[in-house]
Amino acid sequence: MSSKVLLIGATGRTGRLLADSLVGEPEFELTALVRRPGYLLPGAKVLRADLTGDYSSAFKGITHVIYAAGSTETDTEAEEKQIDRDAVVRAAEYAKAHHVQQLLVISALSAYWPERSIESLRHYSQMKREGDDGVIASGVNYVILRPGALSDEPGTGTIGVTEMRLEHAPLVARQDVARTTLEAIKLGISRKTIGFVGGSVPIRRALKDA
16 A cells, blocks of 8 residues: 655755655655645646645645745745744644654754854744644654755765754755655654754664664
8 A cells, every 4th residue: 555645845946856756656645735836746646735824635645744845045034934833833733633644844953953053044943943843742743854954966875863063064965855754754763853964874774773
């Protein structure tokens, strides 16, 4: 039986990589939830919803949810609050109400230490932290992935697990964030928060060790 995956934020840079990967995996049946009209993804069902409203209907019949949506560099603090905190907490509530097996949230490494983030990222990091805390408090079976600074370079299939604020930490490829998310589903990881940057440990082994 295939896993029915709801991918929230399928049009983002990391979300697109996740969508392509999920469509290519026979054990996954993908529903992509997007905010803008006209998006087509061959091999998947596409739903449009406003994350600032009620989007609970998308969770019907779903076994796994990936929250890959996030605010952008040009968004206001109000938009960061809506997308990085409020919408993800609602996703956790919807997932629990619909008995979803696993909710995976792509957060940010800086959510470990928002107060130590650079000023331009402090509010964003705080919203990520509060969103993560809301997911944990909801009681849903969660995996929170906190990647460090991202790159659009090809993935290496390796990462380095950390919770630390590291100077000059290796960038982690978005492709490897997508791979890490899929591996977390396949491994059935439960109730864990995992921070990571670029590194040399194969993703599957890094997740098992974490």
